[in-house]
Amino acid sequence: MEKRIQLRGKTLGDPAQPLICTPIIGRTQKEILQELTHVTAKKPDLIEWRADFFDKIENTDEVIALAKRIRENAGDIPVIFTNRSQREGGQPIPLSEKEILEMYIEICKNTAADIIDFELSNRLEHLRYLRKVSHDAGLKMIMSYHHFESTPSQDVLMKKLLEAEACGADIAKAAVMPKTLKDVLTLLNVTYEGNKKLNIPLITISMGGYGTLTRMFGGVFGSCVTFAVGENSSAPGQIPIEDLKTVLNIVQKSMID
Ligand SMILES: O=C1C[C@@](O)(C(=O)O)C[C@@H](O)[C@@H]1O
Numbered sequence: 001m002e003k004r005i006q007l008r009g010k011t012l013g014d015p016a017q018p019l020i021c022t023p024i025i026g027r028t029q030k031e032i033l034q035e036l037t038h039v040t041a042k043k044p045d046l047i048e049w050r051a052d053f054f055d056k057i058e059n060t061d062e063v064i065a066l067a068k069r070i071r072e073n074a075g076d077i078p079v080i081f082t083n084r085s086q087r088e089g090g091q092p093i094p095l096s097e098k099e100i101l102e103m104y105i106e107i108c109k110n111t112a113a114d115i116i117d118f119e120l121s122n123r124l125e126h127l128r129y130l131r132k133v134s135h136d137a138g139l140k141m142i143m144s145y146h147h148f149e150s151t152p153s154q155d156v157l158m159k160k161l162l163e164a165e166a167c168g169a170d171i172a173k174a175a176v177m178p179k180t181l182k183d184v185l186t187l188l189n190v191t192y193e194g195n196k197k198l199n200i201p202l203i204t205i206s207m208g209g210y211g212t213l214t215r216m217f218g219g220v221f222g223s224c225v226t227f228a229v230g231e232n233s234s235a236p237g238q239i240p241i242e243d244l245k246t247v248l249n250i251v252q253k254s255m256i257d
Contacts, residue, residue, distance in 0.1 A: 003201050005140060005170060007078040007114055010045050012171070013201035016252065018219030019045035021080065022230030022241055025053045029066055036073055039230030042241050046225065048080040049113070050234050051103075052091040057083070060103050067112035080142065081113035088119055088146035089175075089235070101126045108137040117142040117173070120164055131168040142203065143169035147176045151183035151206065157190040158197070165198050171224070173203040175235065178210045187214055188221045195222030205235075212237045216247045220255070 005012040012019060022044040026032035032054065039047060049070050056062040071079050083100055084090025095103070101122075107113055108130070118130055120143050127143065134141045143164035151157075157174055164172035172194075178184045187206040191214075194202050201224040206214040215226045215237060226248075227234070228241040 003199065005201060007140065008076045010078060013224045015219075015222065018223060018248065019225045020241060020244055020248070021046035021048050021225050021227050023048045023050050023227060023232070023234035024070070024230075025050045025232050025234050027053055027055045029054075029056070029062075032066065033069065033073070035231050036070055040074060040077060042230050044077060044228070044230060044241060046078050046080060046115075047074050047230075048082055048117070048227070048234070050082050050084060050090070052083045052085075052093055057093050057103075058095055058099075060099075060106055063103055064106050064110050064112050067107055068110065071112055071114070078114035080115040080117055081107050082117040084117075084146075085119055085121070088121065088144075089148040097123065097126065101130060104130055105133050108134045108139050111137055111139065113139060115140040115142060115171075117144050119143070120145045120160060120167070124167070127167050135168075140170040141168075142171040142173050143167055144173040144175070144203075146174075148207070149177055151176045151178050151186055154186050154190050154193075157187070158194055161190070161194045161198060161202060165200050169200060171201050171203060172198060173205075175205040175207060176211075177208055177236075178206045181210055184210050184213055187211070188218065191218060191221040191223050207235050207237045209237060212239060215239060215244065217251065219248070220251065 145160040161172040191204040228244040
């Protein structure tokens with residue numbers, strides 16, 4: 001089963017090469033576009049617009065117009081559109097679940113991004129509907145799960161990844177917080193085992209200080225994307241893109257026998 005996804009010349013899911021994604025978390029349009037200019041200059045493989053930080057998120061027309069500009073200005077770098085909910089570590093926003101779904105639908109219909117990230121904790125009918133809309137519009141869909149307090153057991157994490165695949169995700173993603181080094185091993189283990197079980201690419205992240213290890217070495221165990229700071233961090237434990245590129249180059253060189 002071919003797990004790789006080609007997007008604007010980038011290969012997502014190549015076990016030899018995890019992609020680096022840098023988030024954009026500005027609040028105003030001006031800040032966001034400036035951040036984008038700085039971040040694209042650092043040549044990440046992917047950009048994530050964290051729209052939950054945008055101060056006009058309640059105005060879908062403005063969101064779409066800005067998403068289109070981000071998409072255009074990003075050139076050949078694929079863009080992920082994400083609204084991270086407050087319950088999964090995002091910003092508080094004044095939109096209902098239905099309005100959030102409608103915003104995502106408009107992003108798809110306007111092809112204002114390449115990939116959408118929608119949380120598995122959303123209502124099943126919303127997940128299914130958005131899956132259909134994104135598929136018809138040609139956008140890839142990440143279904144994600146976050147736990148900012150702790151690391152659930154391997155069984156729970158595996159179930160989440162399998163659930164994403166069963167709901168039709170193109171990519172399954174889990175980001176969790178470790179309290180101990182053993183939690184980091186749990187995450188790496190589920191990545192390794194999950195990669196054998198699932199027929200879609202995985203993104204897995206352990207956050208915080210200990211979790212930084214997974215941002216550097218998670219690719220070896222089967223995580224296809226790692227998040228790094230271009231200008232601003234969107235989650236604990238992210239390291240600067242320059243440092244991450246150095247580490248990934250060393251890992252890649254050293255692992256060729
Ligand atoms: O879900 C993720 C992963 C993340 O939480 C991280 O830990 O790098 C950062 C978020 O911006 C992104 O949406």
